[in-house]
Amino acid sequence: LLKGEGSLPVNIKFCFEGQEEIGSPQIPGFLAKHKELFACDLAVSADGGQWSNSEGILLVALRGICGLQIDVKGAKTDLHSGMYGGSIRNPAHVLAELLTSMHDANGRITIAGFYDDVVDLTPEERAAIARVPFDEELYLDDLGLEATFGEAGFTTRERVWARPTLEVNGMWSGFQGEGVKTVLANEAHAKITCRLVSHQRPGKIVELVTAHVAKHTPPGLTVTVSPQQTSGKPYTVPADHWGNAVVADVLREVYGSEPYHVRSGGSIPITGVFLDELGVYTVSFGFGLDDEGFHAPNEFFRLSSFVKGQAAYCQLLKRFAKG
Structure with missing residues (x-):
């Protein structure tokens, strides 16, 4: 955007955080002392993914x-x-x-x-989780296992995402x-x-x-x-939050379909810190794919996703500027 148009449509601050994998132990104290430096209207996290090359996701909760x-x-x-x-x-x-x-x-x-x-899942939240495609047989085959196991009364996806x-x-x-x-x-x-x-x-x-x-x-x-x-702390952002509404609009443009409302079994502690210390929600806007070996020795990121992400972020910033 800077090279092609000479300016950005919104003001941006970057935060590169290196403690996410160990729980961000020093981040709360640091943010508390530097609230003015980090002050913003919304945080956007690139630590996210796509459902597939042709389907987007709207992340609404992290454990x-x-x-x-x-x-x-x-x-x-x-x-x-x-x-x-x-x-x-x-x-x-x-x-x-x-x-x-x-x-x-x-x-x-x-x-x-x-x-x-x-807090128990609402019927609407359970319906949103059920809408996301899940093949339990394929799930087990990928893991080399024969059966799932877990708390009674919940689906496998609910156990991983919301319990x-x-x-x-x-x-x-x-x-x-x-x-x-x-x-x-x-x-x-x-x-x-x-x-x-x-x-x-x-x-x-x-x-x-x-x-x-x-x-x-x-x-x-x-x-x-x-x-x-x-x-x-666990983190939840309302699906209808204005930041999510903007992200959803851009994802519809990028993929030509409605994004799935998903949760993550993992954790990104800084999201809760931003909410506590700055009073701002974090929305997810990432382009990783599940088969790219997260945390593995040969973790990778597709060039096609890299290109898609660049264009999508330009769309996102322009859409934020419209309010």
């Missing part, structure tokens, strides 16, 4: 996130499993029991108070090399992240998980729960 680590400690050193096994608690067993206690057999989280701030989760990201304890070593480990550890929705808040969820662990910890061991830096 929040919190992370924590559980450390179980027993004896002062690793022990011989033949000499001590069966006479004291095994930290690895206790950790496995603690983690198992956090879900019921149907995948519902059993931590007291975990769902207190979750909270608690997932174990990693566990370690004792001997992990080849062969056998008859050790009774004195420590066991797990890393957990929770994806949050509606009015759930990271700090409260960490407190609830910590209380659950304390309640279920047997005597004879020390168990600690440590919050991690990863933290972000």
Whole structure:
């Protein structure tokens, strides 16, 4: 636009944020101190995608996130499993029991108070999710699995887009090399992240998980729960917000069809920070595609999408100028 027309139709500020993958821990404090620098009417995020090369999406919600680590400690050193096994608690067993206690057999989280701030989807919201194409057989085939699993009463898409989760990201304890070593480990550890929705808040969820662990910890061991830096509130932007209305108009021009109203199971913490600190919503306007290997060693972005995106952003800025 600057090269071809000499000026921009609206004023623009750029924010390149490098902490998104770790929960943007310093962003809230930084934005709070520099509100005038970031002041704006709307934020536009390029961290988004297309439904396909020929179909656009309107992103209306992102899940929040919190992370924590559980450390179980027993004896002062690793022990011989033949000499001590069966006479004291095994930290690895206790950790496995603690983690198992956090879900019921149907995948519902059993931590007291975990769902207190979750707002049920409206019939209209469920209908909007159902409108988005989803082939469960293809979904499973891509994953190399035979069946889905999750909280009863919800579709697979609803579970991923609009329900909270608690997932174990990693566990370690004792001997992990080849062969056998008859050790009774004195420590066991797990890393957990929770994806949050509606009015759930990271700090409260960490407190609830910590209380659950304390309640279920047997005597004879020390168990600690440590919050991690990863933290972000859930984010929802009204589908009929004026920013979304402009984005939808441009997407109709680009694709020649109505954009799907979608949610994301992932998190972009800065969206909630913009809303809290600046009072502005963020709309998504991106052109990535699902098969481009997000986070993988060979992640890529199609040149055709790069070209399409340039033209579409010019249309978007011009459309914003019309009000």
